Amino acid sequence: MIEIDQLQKSYGAVRAVDGIDLRVARGELFAFLGPNGAGKTTTIRILTGLTRIGGGRAAIGGHDITLEPQAAKRQCGLVPQHVNLDSELTVRQNLDIHGRLFGMAPARRRTRTAELLDYVEMADRIDQPVKQLSGGLKRRLMIARALMHEPMLLFLDEPTVGLDPAIRRRIWALIKRVQQDGATIFLTTHYIEEAEFLAGRVAFLDQGRIVALDRPQDLMARLGAWAIDRINGEAMETRYFATREEATSYSASQDCGFTLRRVNLEDAFLSLTGKKVS
Ligand code: ATP
Numbered sequence: 001m002i003e004i005d006q007l008q009k010s011y012g013a014v015r016a017v018d019g020i021d022l023r024v025a026r027g028e029l030f031a032f033l034g035p036n037g038a039g040k041t042t043t044i045r046i047l048t049g050l051t052r053i054g055g056g057r058a059a060i061g062g063h064d065i066t067l068e069p070q071a072a073k074r075q076c077g078l079v080p081q082h083v084n085l086d087s088e089l090t091v092r093q094n095l096d097i098h099g100r101l102f103g104m105a106p107a108r109r110r111t112r113t114a115e116l117l118d119y120v121e122m123a124d125r126i127d128q129p130v131k132q133l134s135g136g137l138k139r140r141l142m143i144a145r146a147l148m149h150e151p152m153l154l155f156l157d158e159p160t161v162g163l164d165p166a167i168r169r170r171i172w173a174l175i176k177r178v179q180q181d182g183a184t185i186f187l188t189t190h191y192i193e194e195a196e197f198l199a200g201r202v203a204f205l206d207q208g209r210i211v212a213l214d215r216p217q218d219l220m221a222r223l224g225a226w227a228i229d230r231i232n233g234e235a236m237e238t239r240y241f242a243t244r245e246e247a248t249s250y251s252a253s254q255d256c257g258f259t260l261r262r263v264n265l266e267d268a269f270l271s272l273t274g275k276k277v278s
Pocket residue numbers: 011014015016034035036037038039040041042043081190
Protein backbone atom coordinates (compact mmCIF):
# COMPACT_ATOMS: atom_id res chain seq x y z
CA MET A 1 0.00 0.00 0.00
CA ILE A 2 2.92 2.35 0.75
CA GLU A 3 6.29 2.11 -0.98
CA ILE A 4 9.01 4.55 0.01
CA ASP A 5 12.56 4.57 -1.33
CA GLN A 6 15.23 6.91 0.04
CA LEU A 7 12.68 9.58 1.00
CA GLN A 8 14.26 12.91 1.90
CA LYS A 9 13.22 16.39 2.93
CA SER A 10 15.35 19.22 4.30
CA TYR A 11 14.42 22.59 5.72
CA GLY A 12 17.60 24.64 5.37
CA ALA A 13 20.27 22.73 7.26
CA VAL A 14 17.69 20.51 9.06
CA ARG A 15 17.31 17.05 7.52
CA ALA A 16 13.72 16.43 8.61
CA VAL A 17 13.54 13.15 6.65
CA ASP A 18 16.90 11.64 5.90
CA GLY A 19 16.69 8.65 3.56
CA ILE A 20 13.72 6.53 4.63
CA ASP A 21 13.00 3.17 2.97
CA LEU A 22 9.72 1.51 3.88
CA ARG A 23 7.01 -0.86 2.65
CA VAL A 24 3.60 -1.00 4.35
CA ALA A 25 1.31 -3.83 3.25
CA ARG A 26 -2.43 -3.54 2.63
CA GLY A 27 -4.39 -3.99 5.86
CA GLU A 28 -1.43 -3.29 8.11
CA LEU A 29 -1.50 -0.97 11.12
CA PHE A 30 1.95 0.56 11.05
CA ALA A 31 3.34 3.10 13.53
CA PHE A 32 6.13 5.66 13.39
CA LEU A 33 7.34 6.22 16.92
CA GLY A 34 9.78 8.98 17.75
CA PRO A 35 10.47 12.07 19.83
CA ASN A 36 9.40 15.60 18.86
CA GLY A 37 11.19 16.69 15.71
CA ALA A 38 12.03 13.13 14.56
CA GLY A 39 10.39 13.69 11.15
CA LYS A 40 7.06 11.89 11.64
CA THR A 41 4.76 14.71 10.53
CA THR A 42 7.01 15.66 7.62
CA THR A 43 6.81 12.08 6.31
CA ILE A 44 3.01 12.13 6.48
CA ARG A 45 2.86 15.56 4.85
CA ILE A 46 4.96 14.30 1.95
CA LEU A 47 2.92 11.13 1.50
CA THR A 48 -0.39 13.01 1.56
CA GLY A 49 0.79 15.68 -0.89
CA LEU A 50 0.87 18.56 1.61
CA THR A 51 4.57 19.20 1.17
CA ARG A 52 6.85 18.56 -1.76
CA ILE A 53 9.15 15.54 -1.74
CA GLY A 54 12.81 16.59 -1.31
CA GLY A 55 14.38 13.44 -2.74
CA GLY A 56 13.72 9.76 -3.34
CA ARG A 57 10.43 8.22 -4.38
CA ALA A 58 7.09 7.28 -2.81
CA ALA A 59 3.97 5.54 -4.08
CA ILE A 60 0.54 5.01 -2.52
CA GLY A 61 -1.48 2.04 -3.77
CA GLY A 62 0.88 1.80 -6.76
CA HIS A 63 0.52 5.50 -7.68
CA ASP A 64 3.72 7.54 -7.59
CA ILE A 65 3.01 10.64 -5.49
CA THR A 66 4.93 12.93 -7.87
CA LEU A 67 3.80 11.46 -11.20
CA GLU A 68 0.17 10.70 -10.26
CA PRO A 69 -0.58 12.99 -7.29
CA GLN A 70 -4.37 12.99 -7.69
CA ALA A 71 -4.65 9.20 -7.91
CA ALA A 72 -2.31 8.84 -4.91
CA LYS A 73 -4.29 11.39 -2.85
CA ARG A 74 -7.64 9.71 -3.54
CA GLN A 75 -6.37 6.62 -1.73
CA CYS A 76 -5.58 8.61 1.43
CA GLY A 77 -7.54 9.92 4.38
CA LEU A 78 -5.67 12.21 6.76
CA VAL A 79 -6.26 13.02 10.41
CA PRO A 80 -3.77 15.82 11.07
CA GLN A 81 -2.09 16.46 14.39
CA HIS A 82 -3.98 19.69 15.10
CA VAL A 83 -7.76 19.98 15.07
CA ASN A 84 -8.66 21.67 11.79
CA LEU A 85 -12.44 21.26 11.74
CA ASP A 86 -14.58 24.26 10.81
CA SER A 87 -15.75 25.14 14.30
CA GLU A 88 -18.59 27.46 13.21
CA LEU A 89 -20.19 24.70 11.12
CA THR A 90 -22.12 21.68 12.34
CA VAL A 91 -20.89 18.10 12.41
CA ARG A 92 -22.94 17.30 9.28
CA GLN A 93 -21.66 20.35 7.41
CA ASN A 94 -18.03 19.47 8.16
CA LEU A 95 -18.49 16.00 6.70
CA ASP A 96 -20.50 17.29 3.76
CA ILE A 97 -17.86 19.80 2.68
CA HIS A 98 -15.22 17.09 2.72
CA GLY A 99 -17.44 14.87 0.55
CA ARG A 100 -17.94 17.72 -1.92
CA LEU A 101 -14.20 18.28 -2.16
CA PHE A 102 -13.84 14.65 -3.19
CA GLY A 103 -16.64 14.96 -5.77
CA MET A 104 -19.17 12.74 -3.96
CA ALA A 105 -22.79 13.01 -5.15
CA PRO A 106 -25.32 14.56 -2.68
CA ALA A 107 -27.20 11.30 -2.00
CA ARG A 108 -23.95 9.42 -1.29
CA ARG A 109 -22.76 12.24 0.98
CA ARG A 110 -25.97 11.97 3.01
CA THR A 111 -25.83 8.19 3.42
CA ARG A 112 -22.08 8.20 4.13
CA THR A 113 -22.52 10.93 6.77
CA ALA A 114 -25.18 8.87 8.55
CA GLU A 115 -23.09 5.67 8.31
CA LEU A 116 -19.96 7.34 9.67
CA LEU A 117 -21.68 9.14 12.54
CA ASP A 118 -23.16 5.79 13.61
CA TYR A 119 -19.70 4.28 13.28
CA VAL A 120 -18.03 6.85 15.54
CA GLU A 121 -21.10 6.90 17.85
CA MET A 122 -21.93 10.54 17.19
CA ALA A 123 -25.29 10.24 15.39
CA ASP A 124 -26.95 12.35 18.09
CA ARG A 125 -24.49 15.20 17.40
CA ILE A 126 -25.21 15.59 13.69
CA ASP A 127 -26.62 19.12 13.93
CA GLN A 128 -24.42 20.36 16.74
CA PRO A 129 -21.87 23.12 15.96
CA VAL A 130 -18.35 21.73 16.19
CA LYS A 131 -17.29 24.46 18.61
CA GLN A 132 -19.53 22.82 21.24
CA LEU A 133 -17.80 19.40 21.03
CA SER A 134 -15.27 18.06 23.53
CA GLY A 135 -11.69 17.28 22.44
CA GLY A 136 -12.42 13.55 22.21
CA LEU A 137 -15.52 14.07 20.05
CA LYS A 138 -13.59 16.40 17.76
CA ARG A 139 -10.96 13.67 17.26
CA ARG A 140 -13.68 11.12 16.46
CA LEU A 141 -15.24 13.53 13.99
CA MET A 142 -11.84 14.06 12.34
CA ILE A 143 -11.52 10.29 11.89
CA ALA A 144 -15.03 10.15 10.40
CA ARG A 145 -14.20 13.04 8.06
CA ALA A 146 -11.00 11.34 6.89
CA LEU A 147 -13.03 8.20 6.07
CA MET A 148 -15.77 10.09 4.19
CA HIS A 149 -14.44 9.38 0.67
CA GLU A 150 -13.73 5.70 1.55
CA PRO A 151 -9.92 5.84 1.38
CA MET A 152 -7.86 2.63 1.37
CA LEU A 153 -5.22 4.20 3.60
CA LEU A 154 -5.71 6.31 6.71
CA PHE A 155 -2.93 8.54 8.06
CA LEU A 156 -3.28 9.41 11.75
CA ASP A 157 -0.79 12.00 12.99
CA GLU A 158 -0.68 11.83 16.80
CA PRO A 159 -4.38 10.92 16.98
CA THR A 160 -4.73 11.05 20.76
CA VAL A 161 -2.41 13.89 21.71
CA GLY A 162 -3.80 15.88 24.64
CA LEU A 163 -6.68 13.48 25.38
CA ASP A 164 -7.32 11.91 28.77
CA PRO A 165 -6.59 8.18 29.20
CA ALA A 166 -10.23 7.01 29.02
CA ILE A 167 -10.95 8.97 25.83
CA ARG A 168 -7.63 7.81 24.38
CA ARG A 169 -8.72 4.21 24.81
CA ARG A 170 -12.01 4.88 23.00
CA ILE A 171 -10.06 6.32 20.08
CA TRP A 172 -7.80 3.25 20.10
CA ALA A 173 -10.84 0.98 19.89
CA LEU A 174 -12.13 3.02 16.95
CA ILE A 175 -8.76 2.85 15.16
CA LYS A 176 -8.65 -0.94 15.62
CA ARG A 177 -12.16 -1.21 14.21
CA VAL A 178 -11.25 0.87 11.14
CA GLN A 179 -8.36 -1.52 10.51
CA GLN A 180 -10.51 -4.63 11.05
CA ASP A 181 -12.93 -3.20 8.50
CA GLY A 182 -10.19 -3.33 5.87
CA ALA A 183 -8.26 -0.03 5.92
CA THR A 184 -4.49 0.24 6.06
CA ILE A 185 -3.42 2.59 8.84
CA PHE A 186 -0.25 4.63 9.17
CA LEU A 187 0.03 6.16 12.59
CA THR A 188 2.54 8.49 14.18
CA THR A 189 2.83 8.82 17.90
CA HIS A 190 5.18 9.60 20.71
CA TYR A 191 3.03 7.62 23.13
CA ILE A 192 4.85 4.32 23.57
CA GLU A 193 1.81 2.44 24.85
CA GLU A 194 -0.22 3.61 21.85
CA ALA A 195 2.24 2.04 19.42
CA GLU A 196 2.57 -1.07 21.60
CA PHE A 197 -1.19 -1.56 21.80
CA LEU A 198 -2.18 -0.71 18.24
CA ALA A 199 0.60 -1.43 15.80
CA GLY A 200 1.45 -4.68 14.03
CA ARG A 201 4.83 -3.19 13.17
CA VAL A 202 6.65 -0.15 14.51
CA ALA A 203 9.49 1.94 13.12
CA PHE A 204 11.59 3.92 15.59
CA LEU A 205 12.37 7.26 14.00
CA ASP A 206 15.21 9.46 15.18
CA GLN A 207 16.56 12.56 13.42
CA GLY A 208 14.81 11.70 10.18
CA ARG A 209 16.05 8.11 10.03
CA ILE A 210 14.53 4.74 10.83
CA VAL A 211 16.75 3.23 13.50
CA ALA A 212 14.73 0.02 13.99
CA LEU A 213 11.69 -1.57 12.40
CA ASP A 214 9.93 -4.69 13.63
CA ARG A 215 6.88 -6.04 15.45
CA PRO A 216 6.61 -4.49 18.94
CA GLN A 217 7.02 -7.89 20.60
CA ASP A 218 10.18 -8.61 18.57
CA LEU A 219 11.70 -5.21 19.38
CA MET A 220 11.10 -5.89 23.06
CA ALA A 221 12.35 -9.48 22.85
CA ARG A 222 15.75 -8.19 21.65
CA LEU A 223 16.29 -7.06 25.25
CA GLY A 224 14.63 -9.90 27.14
CA ALA A 225 11.30 -10.33 28.88
CA TRP A 226 11.91 -8.87 32.34
CA ALA A 227 13.55 -5.68 33.57
CA ILE A 228 14.89 -4.53 36.91
CA ASP A 229 15.12 -0.79 37.59
CA ARG A 230 17.53 0.24 40.31
CA ILE A 231 18.50 3.68 41.55
CA ASN A 232 22.27 4.06 41.47
CA GLY A 233 23.21 7.41 43.01
CA GLU A 234 21.48 10.04 40.82
CA ALA A 235 20.86 7.69 37.91
CA MET A 236 18.37 4.90 37.19
CA GLU A 237 19.97 1.69 35.96
CA THR A 238 17.93 -0.91 34.11
CA ARG A 239 19.00 -4.50 33.51
CA TYR A 240 17.19 -6.96 31.26
CA PHE A 241 16.66 -10.69 31.72
CA ALA A 242 15.29 -13.51 29.62
CA THR A 243 13.30 -15.05 32.47
CA ARG A 244 11.66 -13.92 35.68
CA GLU A 245 13.81 -16.42 37.61
CA GLU A 246 17.03 -14.81 36.35
CA ALA A 247 15.70 -11.37 37.24
CA THR A 248 14.65 -12.37 40.76
CA SER A 249 17.91 -14.17 41.42
CA TYR A 250 19.79 -11.00 40.38
CA SER A 251 17.58 -8.84 42.58
CA ALA A 252 18.17 -11.13 45.57
CA SER A 253 21.86 -10.24 45.33
CA GLN A 254 21.15 -6.50 45.54
CA ASP A 255 21.10 -4.65 48.84
CA CYS A 256 19.12 -1.60 47.64
CA GLY A 257 15.56 -1.01 46.39
CA PHE A 258 14.57 -2.12 42.92
CA THR A 259 11.50 -2.64 40.77
CA LEU A 260 10.82 -5.79 38.78
CA ARG A 261 8.64 -5.35 35.68
CA ARG A 262 8.02 -6.61 32.15
CA VAL A 263 10.15 -5.15 29.34
CA ASN A 264 8.21 -2.53 27.35
CA LEU A 265 8.63 -0.76 24.05
CA GLU A 266 10.15 2.28 25.74
CA ASP A 267 13.06 0.08 26.88
CA ALA A 268 13.62 -0.98 23.28
CA PHE A 269 13.49 2.62 22.07
CA LEU A 270 15.85 3.82 24.80
CA SER A 271 18.37 1.09 24.21
CA LEU A 272 18.40 1.71 20.43
CA THR A 273 18.48 5.50 20.44
CA GLY A 274 19.74 6.40 23.91
CA LYS A 275 16.77 8.79 24.11
CA LYS A 276 13.35 8.89 25.68
CA VAL A 277 10.43 9.19 23.27
CA SER A 278 8.57 11.91 25.13
P1 ATP B 1 6.37 16.27 16.54
O1 ATP B 1 6.18 15.03 17.35
O2 ATP B 1 6.81 17.44 17.36
O3 ATP B 1 5.24 16.59 15.61
P2 ATP B 1 7.79 15.17 14.27
O4 ATP B 1 8.51 13.89 14.51
O5 ATP B 1 6.47 15.11 13.60
O6 ATP B 1 7.68 15.99 15.63
P3 ATP B 1 8.50 17.03 12.20
O7 ATP B 1 7.38 17.96 12.53
O8 ATP B 1 8.39 16.22 10.97
O9 ATP B 1 8.80 16.07 13.43
O10 ATP B 1 9.84 17.90 12.16
C1 ATP B 1 11.11 17.36 11.77
C2 ATP B 1 12.13 18.47 11.75
O11 ATP B 1 11.86 19.37 10.68
C3 ATP B 1 12.15 19.34 13.01
O12 ATP B 1 13.49 19.72 13.27
C4 ATP B 1 11.31 20.54 12.63
O13 ATP B 1 11.70 21.68 13.36
C5 ATP B 1 11.66 20.70 11.15
N1 ATP B 1 10.53 21.27 10.38
C6 ATP B 1 9.33 20.70 10.17
N2 ATP B 1 8.55 21.47 9.40
C7 ATP B 1 9.29 22.58 9.10
C8 ATP B 1 9.05 23.78 8.33
N3 ATP B 1 7.89 23.95 7.70
N4 ATP B 1 10.04 24.68 8.26
C9 ATP B 1 11.22 24.49 8.89
N5 ATP B 1 11.52 23.39 9.62
C10 ATP B 1 10.57 22.45 9.73
